Amino acid sequence: MTTNTSRRAFLQRASMLAMSGVAAPLAVNLAAMAEASAATASDYKAIVCVFLYGGNDYANTLVPYDAASYNAYYALRSTLAYQQSALSATVLNTAAPPVDVNGVAHHYALAPELAPLLPIFNAGKMGVLLNVGTLVQPTSKQQYLAKSVPLPSKLFSHNDQQSEWQSSMPEGATSGWGGRMGDLFESGNGNATFTCVNVSGNAVYLAGKEAVQYQVSTKGSVPFSAFQSPLFGSASCSNALRTLITQQHSNLMQSDYARVTQRAISANDVLTSALAGAPVINTAFPANNNLGDQLKMVARMISCASTLGAKRQVFFVSMGGFDTHDGLVKVHPGLLKSVADAMAAFYQSTVELGVANQVTAFTASDFGRTLSGNNDGSDHGWGSMHFMLGGAVKGGRYYGKAPVVASEGPDDVGQGRLLPTTSIEQYAATLGSWLGVSNTDLLAMLPNLANYNASARNLGFV
């Protein structure tokens, strides 16, 4: 199965490109084919999407710290705000503070609970992306208000904006940009199954046009009990089970179910033996931290990437609970602590494994939230602040434009719901470029990227 799957994926892609000749000029197909073979890289790289489900509250994650911004922040959410004195230990010092639309420089502090990330920022291995979100094209507030440019559909809706972040389409999308990158790379991997790996639940992010996400638990793949010992003492029954659950059917759902089962069986055999031979990871991951458990599994899989023949991998992990309409002050700090503990340990584990420069982790979420609070929480917003971590990240600095801290200011569409100044497709393109995706392929997999000037497509953080 190992090499066959990869070869089949490559041939399938080749034949699909050939068949698509009616719609696309031959030159494009040839270029794409050249890229597909170029994607057969000899080195190893991986990106890891850390998705914060529910819509992370940006203002209590990256807190405005300069006096004017802090005062505006405090005025708009006095019941939710950190005291400025509580932030002094986690101020992000940088030579070139980001400026807003008026040219005014901004300073920020990490929420105190994000302190474990501070040394990584200070070491230049973590960057901060300001006001990034779903967009179809560069959009001014005037254009938003006049509805004179296309906007992402179903703004402020959880499921649809999760999908927009992961796929550039609302719910119902059948492929995401992580998976579409996987399409390019799976033929270069020894076993295509391990190209797009999800340690969380199913997510459209990792579905490609051809690449299929592989789901693994935090403890590794799960074997069928009946294949480890005979089913109620009967080897014949175990054999019958294997046939029954993997054979194909004319009913589509039955077939699809059997395909998932077949993949589970094949992958378990390969992965179990690869993990058994993998180096022990000594980095301490936080206890009682499911995101940490997921990221540890990612680190373990990375540690045996060479055994699996993996050259390029896209991972997805997630954590829920960020929909803090209520009890924000009570709940949000603990969520951030879990994220910081897990991501800091993950970064440390990549250092330990000697692959820090080859692994880039980044955060994502449904949307940001309002800056002005309701009584004890915040509501659905749009643009937000995100982090990129890894040895290859040009960190210790900010990317993107600092939003003016205001409600009904130049950068928000009311209550501090930020109108993004950087698109998730620029975020995705930057990560894709680093993995080795060509500009042509980026334009093909990110439907709105062409609406940005070529010079603006790569944010340069990695």
Place this chain on the structure above:
Amino acid sequence: MTPTPTAAAAARFLAQASMGANRAEIAKVQSLGYAGWIDAQLAAPRSGTRWDWLVAKGYNALTNRNSENGFDACAWRKLISAPDTLRQRVTLALSEICVVAIDGLVGGGWRSFSAAAYLDLLEDYAFGNYRALLGAISTSAPMGQYLTFRGNVKQNPTTGALPDENYARELMQLFSIGLIQLNLDGTPKLNNGVPKETYGLSDITGLARVFTGWDFDMAGLDANTPDFLRRPMAQVAKRHETGASTFLGSTVPAGLSGADALKAALDIIYAHPNVAPFISRQLIQKLVTSNPSPAYVARVAAVFNSDSRGVKGNLAAVVRALLLDPEARSDSLNVPGAGKLREPMLRFIGWARAYNASSATDAWAIGNTSDASSRLGQSPLRSPSVFNFYRPGYVPPNSAVSKAGLQAPEFQLTNETSVVGYVNYMQRAVSKGVGDVLPDYSSLLPLAANGQALVDEINVVLAAGQLSSASVGLIRGAIDTMSAKTDAALHNRIFAALTLVMAAPEYLVQL
């Protein structure tokens, strides 16, 4: 005169209309006919509430205040043993449309009671009126907790704080009208090829003003008993926004009391033409098929809009219509895109009901079955968010279903971990039971020595006869290699046959 359904046809009907078939229920369907069986179920007395069972078992002792003790048990008990099986099935479906999950029932202690109160409330309205259901959940303490409008206050001009928008948004998006304007048949209304959205941000901020001022009704109570959680919430007038609230092109006038403003707002939402197709299609998906034809949706939605007496939202009439519809009753065995994946809870409950599983000590110690790697990957009232375990429009990527342009909601729970975890769990469950919940295989034991008879019987009751003769032959062949000499050996044959049938894709997809 309708001919008597075969046992397999009756079992297929029961897979849609009940918590699972067994020989007794199959016989009832055969004697009453489909419509007669439904009418008998609609008229059947309600089984006792989860709340009363929790109290009877002493879970209202103060030591349980900050725990979930008893909840899983009270939920499983009803799912597995309540005789009003159609009401249980509709209640389960409603709990996956108007979603609440126990982990979000915070701020009052007694989470088990809050969760039980919510399921009991859904059950109150399972054969009732959808508008009345919306009214009841919109003042229920568990919903106030879960979607955070309990304690919600009007705009504060000093701090600038605005009302929490959470419930306003999800009430419209998930419980009533959805995001896209729909035709009666559930298809989107298009404007130059683009679906038309039902509302925008200003509609949310407008409606959010209505959901202010509600809080627990603690009159004469304290928090040392859970009783406030099953009382409708009460209004705190000073926290309620008395200014006008405009949304969906209508206005709730200024000066209304909290209760009157809520009633006016729900009337505005309920008048939207989306409600009938939006809710009808989801009920069809949860009971019958993932991909109903537009004509089927339109027929059911028409009943939703107007029952035989012209009333909108009669759920009993809607359920009757969707189960008796020709599309539900016609044989779909050979239609490639047909069916729905049985959700993991229903597979487990179906097994338990088929073999009259019971809890000798009345403990129902099945517990939380959410872990996908070792259990069902799904558990009652434990959805990860208000978006349910799976979305009604979920399309599994890179699938045959996707290529055919179809939806398969339950596949959102299907992955390399859960497909294995489920089979391993059922292998243990059929042989050892779960906790103190044990099956009664007296109906199978007399057949166990005869592989063909054993597998045929399981195929009819659990799989509605959907396993092909080739699959039955494969299983029978394997069973026939097993000893039939002792009672223990006969039981092993039963365990193996059950595990194999319940692992088969031909069983897993309800046709």
